[in-house]
Amino acid sequence: MIPMSPLDSDDILVGIRDLTVSFRVDRTTTFEAVKGISFDIPANSTVALVGESGSGKSVTALAILGLLPKENSKIGSGSRILYRDRNLLELTQGEMRKLRGCDISMIFQEPMSSLNPVFTVGFQLTEVLTEHAGLTNRLARARAVELLREVGIPEPEAKIDAYPFQLSGGQQQRVMIAMAIACEPKLLIADEPTTALDVTIQKQILDLIADLQKRRRMSVLFITHDLAVVGEIADHVIVMRDGEIREQGPVRQIFEAPRDSYTQALLLCRPQLARRPKRLPVIDDFLDRAPAAAQDVPQRSRGLRGDEQIVLEARHIGKSFWSREGLFGQREFKAVQDVSFKLAMGKTLGLVGESGSGKTTVGLTLMRLHDASSGEVLFDGKDLLSMSPREAMQYKRRIQIVFQNPYSSLNPRFTVGQILMEPMHIHRLGSGEQEHRDMAYALLEKVGLPGASFFKYPHEFSGGQRQRIAIARCLTMKPDVLICDESVSALDVSVQAQVLNLLQDLQDELGMSYIFISHDLAVVKYMADQVMVMNEGKIVEIADSDEIYLRPQHPYTKKLLSSIPRGWRGPGGNGDRL
Amino acid sequence: MIGTATIAAGPGHTESPGLWVLAWRRFRHDWIGLVSLYVTAFFLVLMAASAAGLIAGDWGKEVGVSHAPPGFMGPGATATQPAPRSAGSPDASRGQQKDDSGIADPLADVLVQIRAKAPPGSVDTDVADPLADVLAEIRGRSGSAAAAEARAPTLLFGGDKWGRDVLKKAIKGTETSMFVGLAAAVLAALLGTVFGALAGYYGRWVDDAFNWFYSVFTSIPYLLLILSIAAVLNQKGTVTVILILGLTGWTGIFRLIRAEYMKHKVREYVQAADAIGASNTRRIFVHILPNVSHVVLVQLSLHVVLFIKSEVILSFLGFGVGVDTVSWGSMLNEAQSELLLGNWWQLAAATAAMAVLVTAFGLLTDALRDALDPKLK
Amino acid sequence: MLAYVLRRLWQIAPTLLGVVLLVFFLFTWVGGDPAYLLAGKISNPEQIENIRRQLGVDQPIYVQLWIFITQIATGDFGVSWATNEKVSEIFATRLGPSLTVLVPLLLVDTLLAIAAAMLVAYWRGSLTDRLVMIGCTVGQSISILVYIIAFQYVLAYQLGWFPVQGWSESFTDNLFRFSLLPIIVGVLVSLAPDTRLYRSFFLDEINQEYVRTARAKGMSETRVMWVHVLRNASIPIITNVMIQLPGLLAGAFLIERFFSIPGIGREVLLAVERSDFPVIKAVTIYVAIATMIINLLADLMYKLVDPRVQLK
Numbered sequence A: 001m002i003p004m005s006p007l008d009s010d011d012i013l014v015g016i017r018d019l020t021v022s023f024r025v026d027r028t029t030t031f032e033a034v035k036g037i038s039f040d041i042p043a044n045s046t047v048a049l050v051g052e053s054g055s056g057k058s059v060t061a062l063a064i065l066g067l068l069p070k071e072n073s074k075i076g077s078g079s080r081i082l083y084r085d086r087n088l089l090e091l092t093q094g095e096m097r098k099l100r101g102c103d104i105s106m107i108f109q110e111p112m113s114s115l116n117p118v119f120t121v122g123f124q125l126t127e128v129l130t131e132h133a134g135l136t137n138r139l140a141r142a143r144a145v146e147l148l149r150e151v152g153i154p155e156p157e158a159k160i161d162a163y164p165f166q167l168s169g170g171q172q173q174r175v176m177i178a179m180a181i182a183c184e185p186k187l188l189i190a191d192e193p194t195t196a197l198d199v200t201i202q203k204q205i206l207d208l209i210a211d212l213q214k215r216r217r218m219s220v221l222f223i224t225h226d227l228a229v230v231g232e233i234a235d236h237v238i239v240m241r242d243g244e245i246r247e248q249g250p251v252r253q254i255f256e257a258p259r260d261s262y263t264q265a266l267l268l269c270r271p272q273l274a275r276r277p278k279r280l281p282v283i284d285d286f287l288d289r290a291p292a293a294a295q296d297v298p299q300r301s302r303g304l305r306g307d308e309q310i311v312l313e314a315r316h317i318g319k320s321f322w323s324r325e326g327l328f329g330q331r332e333f334k335a336v337q338d339v340s341f342k343l344a345m346g347k348t349l350g351l352v353g354e355s356g357s358g359k360t361t362v363g364l365t366l367m368r369l370h371d372a373s374s375g376e377v378l379f380d381g382k383d384l385l386s387m388s389p390r391e392a393m394q395y396k397r398r399i400q401i402v403f404q405n406p407y408s409s410l411n412p413r414f415t416v417g418q419i420l421m422e423p424m425h426i427h428r429l430g431s432g433e434q435e436h437r438d439m440a441y442a443l444l445e446k447v448g449l450p451g452a453s454f455f456k457y458p459h460e461f462s463g464g465q466r467q468r469i470a471i472a473r474c475l476t477m478k479p480d481v482l483i484c485d486e487s488v489s490a491l492d493v494s495v496q497a498q499v500l501n502l503l504q505d506l507q508d509e510l511g512m513s514y515i516f517i518s519h520d521l522a523v524v525k526y527m528a529d530q531v532m533v534m535n536e537g538k539i540v541e542i543a544d545s546d547e548i549y550l551r552p553q554h555p556y557t558k559k560l561l562s563s564i565p566r567g568w569r570g571p572g573g574n575g576d577r578l
Numbered sequence B: 001m002i003g004t005a006t007i008a009a010g011p012g013h014t015e016s017p018g019l020w021v022l023a024w025r026r027f028r029h030d031w032i033g034l035v036s037l038y039v040t041a042f043f044l045v046l047m048a049a050s051a052a053g054l055i056a057g058d059w060g061k062e063v064g065v066s067h068a069p070p071g072f073m074g075p076g077a078t079a080t081q082p083a084p085r086s087a088g089s090p091d092a093s094r095g096q097q098k099d100d101s102g103i104a105d106p107l108a109d110v111l112v113q114i115r116a117k118a119p120p121g122s123v124d125t126d127v128a129d130p131l132a133d134v135l136a137e138i139r140g141r142s143g144s145a146a147a148a149e150a151r152a153p154t155l156l157f158g159g160d161k162w163g164r165d166v167l168k169k170a171i172k173g174t175e176t177s178m179f180v181g182l183a184a185a186v187l188a189a190l191l192g193t194v195f196g197a198l199a200g201y202y203g204r205w206v207d208d209a210f211n212w213f214y215s216v217f218t219s220i221p222y223l224l225l226i227l228s229i230a231a232v233l234n235q236k237g238t239v240t241v242i243l244i245l246g247l248t249g250w251t252g253i254f255r256l257i258r259a260e261y262m263k264h265k266v267r268e269y270v271q272a273a274d275a276i277g278a279s280n281t282r283r284i285f286v287h288i289l290p291n292v293s294h295v296v297l298v299q300l301s302l303h304v305v306l307f308i309k310s311e312v313i314l315s316f317l318g319f320g321v322g323v324d325t326v327s328w329g330s331m332l333n334e335a336q337s338e339l340l341l342g343n344w345w346q347l348a349a350a351t352a353a354m355a356v357l358v359t360a361f362g363l364l365t366d367a368l369r370d371a372l373d374p375k376l377k
Numbered sequence C: 001m002l003a004y005v006l007r008r009l010w011q012i013a014p015t016l017l018g019v020v021l022l023v024f025f026l027f028t029w030v031g032g033d034p035a036y037l038l039a040g041k042i043s044n045p046e047q048i049e050n051i052r053r054q055l056g057v058d059q060p061i062y063v064q065l066w067i068f069i070t071q072i073a074t075g076d077f078g079v080s081w082a083t084n085e086k087v088s089e090i091f092a093t094r095l096g097p098s099l100t101v102l103v104p105l106l107l108v109d110t111l112l113a114i115a116a117a118m119l120v121a122y123w124r125g126s127l128t129d130r131l132v133m134i135g136c137t138v139g140q141s142i143s144i145l146v147y148i149i150a151f152q153y154v155l156a157y158q159l160g161w162f163p164v165q166g167w168s169e170s171f172t173d174n175l176f177r178f179s180l181l182p183i184i185v186g187v188l189v190s191l192a193p194d195t196r197l198y199r200s201f202f203l204d205e206i207n208q209e210y211v212r213t214a215r216a217k218g219m220s221e222t223r224v225m226w227v228h229v230l231r232n233a234s235i236p237i238i239t240n241v242m243i244q245l246p247g248l249l250a251g252a253f254l255i256e257r258f259f260s261i262p263g264i265g266r267e268v269l270l271a272v273e274r275s276d277f278p279v280i281k282a283v284t285i286y287v288a289i290a291t292m293i294i295n296l297l298a299d300l301m302y303k304l305v306d307p308r309v310q311l312k
Helices: A057-065 A093-099 A121-133 A137-150 A169-181 A199-216 A227-233 A251-256 A261-269 A283-287 A359-366 A389-396 A416-427 A433-446 A451-455 A463-475 A493-510 A521-527 A545-550 A555-563 B019-028 B031-051 B089-093 B108-117 B132-139 B166-202 B204-218 B222-233 B238-248 B251-265 B268-276 B280-317 B328-340 B345-372 C002-030 C034-039 C045-055 C061-074 C087-122 C127-141 C144-158 C171-178 C180-206 C209-216 C221-250 C253-258 C264-274 C277-305
Strands: A012-024 A030-042 A046-050 A073-075 A080-083 A104-107 A187-191 A219-224 A236-241 A244-250 A310-325 A329-344 A348-352 A374-379 A399-402 A481-485 A513-518 A530-535 A538-544
Touching: A012 A057, A012 A219, A030 A046, A030 A057, A030 A219, A030 A236, A030 A244, A046 A057, A046 A227, A057 A104, A057 A187, A057 A219, A104 A169, A121 A137, A121 A169, A137 A169, A169 A199, A187 A199, A199 A219, A199 A227, A199 A555, A219 A227, A227 A251, A236 A251, A236 A261, A244 A251, A244 A261, A261 A283, A261 A493, A310 A359, A329 A348, A329 A359, A329 A374, A329 A513, A329 A530, A329 A538, A348 A359, A348 A521, A359 A399, A359 A481, A359 A513, A399 A463, A399 B268, A416 A433, A416 A451, A416 A463, A416 B268, A433 A451, A433 A463, A463 A493, A463 B268, A493 A521, A513 A521, A521 A545, A530 A545, A530 A555, A538 A545, A538 A555, B019 B031, B019 B280, B019 B345, B031 B166, B031 B345, B166 B204, B166 B238, B166 B251, B166 B280, B166 B328, B166 B345, B204 B251, B204 C002, B222 B238, B222 B280, B222 C002, B222 C264, B222 C277, B238 B280, B251 B280, B268 B280, B280 B328, B280 B345, B280 C144, B280 C264, B328 B345, B328 C144, B345 C127, B345 C144, C002 C061, C002 C277, C087 C127, C087 C171, C087 C180, C087 C221, C087 C253, C087 C264, C087 C277, C127 C180, C144 C180, C144 C253, C171 C180, C180 C221, C180 C253, C209 C221, C221 C277, C253 C264, C264 C277
Parallel strands: A046 A219, A046 A236, A104 A187, A187 A219, A348 A513, A348 A530, A399 A481, A481 A513
Antiparallel strands: A012 A030, A012 A073, A012 A080, A236 A244, A310 A329, A310 A374, A530 A538
């Protein structure tokens, strides 16, 4: 157990001592989510609770407020949660309720589903004020307008009567924050509040929270998986894994001199903007032995010389969606407009944009999973988009796609073997059942999965492993082009690194060309030779990846780049070490 | 964010559990579900045995005195001599019964003798057929060995107006109702699933066409629809009932399966199947169908219950199964007038049999649903 | 909004046409020659021809269809084959008694089911919850026929608390004397399925994230259930009630028949037994039209209750 960092004891707002939380999974098994952790939250500071999924960080936060489901959760008898000098675990329901929303409040990850859809913003906001501050309806409403203004909602007098679905994701989260700070809490718990938001909006929300923290002198417990975010806003950092605290300390110490191997791994597994090692380090590299100094790892250079063979060319692709309007009219929504690019053989083209930029639509259109409204895609001399379905079948196997969500891209009722062999049956590759099996086993090995996986079902695998299966499925057809549509976005940082390494190895070995679609700029810079930036359906800039990060031309690209959390930039830190 | 889940077991390929095996494991722990499963299985066995004629084959035999009370009550004052049987039971469902009890029937003994000579299970003819004994001889001398049996004063669960064994009728009724319920449910599930799959998957004009069909059928309240069809067909019989129920009862399943297909069609595994070149038919039946089969199963089970209840009502009103087939509905019909005489056992038998079966099926459906799709109850 | 209503009315037309065709072909084609049915055992061909001419079934099919359509448009379905009463009058006079029983029934059932479901959803997983659910399952497994027969026998015939059957001219008399037992039986039968259904609605809502937010704001459990959850669950509940409305018009067949309430349901049963086609056809069409209009109203009401709904 790593000792706690020394703090002035009278400055501690909340102290967690030996917190243990277990869940009853079914009749026979319990799962220990938090295994006896202790830490402090000082007054007037920001504490970041960092970990990947399954680390127990959210469970800890819910435990503080007593929001864990009563039916199947159990807090250990030796646990204590001290708020000033009261043990929160010993309070009655009524006393606890007085604290919630008033002394300690919480905001959550998905603002759309965290707000009640059938009540206006004003109703939900005034509710807190009338309950805790005892204000009358009129006073509460006036105060609500002020709060909305404080969190940066434009035209608060009008928006107060809006319903949640009428606001954007960023605005919804601001409303959540307004509700949380309405009664001047001493502690604000923020559970991954920006994970579901675009990176530009994320920056705004982070700035808002930091601003509020300073102005109101409250404490913030910020839960996240993103170390870069932590570096920007936290004073103290607590790193959790599998229900235990691996390391905790001031932010400077964590970033400059991490002592725990897991912390070190987390810091380095993520692709960074300044460096591009040939292979990303993965957790396993750290856990057993001392890591090699990061500077010594060989770098990979990327970029186009200009004379490479073009394997795929898109010209003026457009895609519109139509919706009904009025009695007879229709409204057009242009998801993709006039997109053109060239993909060099054996290279990676990155496609970057926020949600709604149209990047995913481009990928689906290339695969003919959507029908394009206009444009052509030249592959091997022919236009893919104007072929008949029968002709297109021959080309289908040469362009493949790996989807974002590993949980829904594999048929839950097929075994891995069936998933891998199906394309072979459809395209009549290889000569017979036995050869199909051999090919399937060979592919499993290539993507780093044990042969026994052949008979298993997808639900027995983790997210990273499922993506490997999806990649193997694509490889059965030996495609020339692989489209990776946010393929690592849903994975934890450590797993992400493994899959990125795999993709890169395959490209090195087989010479496939990639189109790499993502909203994560650091990952795209790491993987891509050339980068395209999209906004609202149009391409705003195309350049070699190093160029675009050092010398962005378009204002949107600049805005995007400036929103990336840089990480720790204190004295001694070089600003780009996450 | 997706994280680490359970890692697969060690070397050596053991068959890993698919959906059904996992569901069975969960189901096994639900003792209510297990009990209902056994009860339902028992009824199924009962149905099969009854259909094969192994038991209750002689339900039509009038072995007890009229209105014979159940054995545990002892021969009561309500037992009477067998009354002359009025022509055809459909009339019995309308209006009041003219039941003369307690009047000694001078021909009673003669009738008993005549009937005893007829082969068991044959439909009894009208009163005092002068050719009865001749016919009996012509039909079969073999089964006529039994002399005029004395009518039993009490039966295990009592007897109905004609002295038929209520227990046997209840078992026969089980066979009828279960058979109708299952067959109609299978028909409805088949139609509903195929229509729903096509409508949900293809969308656009295919969906519009099926939806039009659906709207037409659902604009008319269910009972009204079946009654209208029954009135029009004016023909009873088990097959008719099955067809009526099955051809009108597909709408609920259709709507659910359609919604499921619309949901699954945009899921990435279906897009992935498209990407690797799977045809539409393959996607509908090989990829998506296994993912909705648990919904179909639960709906099937629910509809069995619905159809059993509908069949009982139809038979009660006289529009259901034929005259010579027992149904709980016809038993309930007879029970109406019996109650006025204070004879409650046929009502009790039919109600109890139906209640046990339907409850068991209902609890089984709930347990199935929880096993297949567990979430916080 | 107006555009939406117009478009929906426009969409109703083909459905209505479908129902008309269905009913027409069902009764004309499948139903066999009504003349024989009515003529009974008279086998005089001349008389049969007479009857056929009276009924108009000697005309070719398309003429009959046209006559049928005009009948629907004008609301005049001719007369009942059995009683010679004008069908439209039958409908008009019988509607009242049906509603007198069914409207209170629906109200009482809905309120009780909501209350029961909310309590049980709140205590989910507890022994009370499981017992109530099993009770509902058992209750649902008993045929409505049994309820009617048993209750009528015990409460009315034996104990004399309620009249066994009957109807009178006075509205209050009907409502408070003759309707009581039918309403009680009706509520008992519908309470079980509705409670289960509403319970599932409440459970769906209780597991939503906005409930967690409300608790995190320090709202009491009472407020969370009665304000936050109920408001959201009311959407499917209202939808469910609207779906049951057309049933009100068709009448509760069995209840009306057993308790001799002169409502539409009983009329339909009698018509079915007597093969009185005009009455059956008319009721089917009326109810179908009413169902479509009620569905449209339900969708509009949906918009009132759920602010997220965009009517297109």
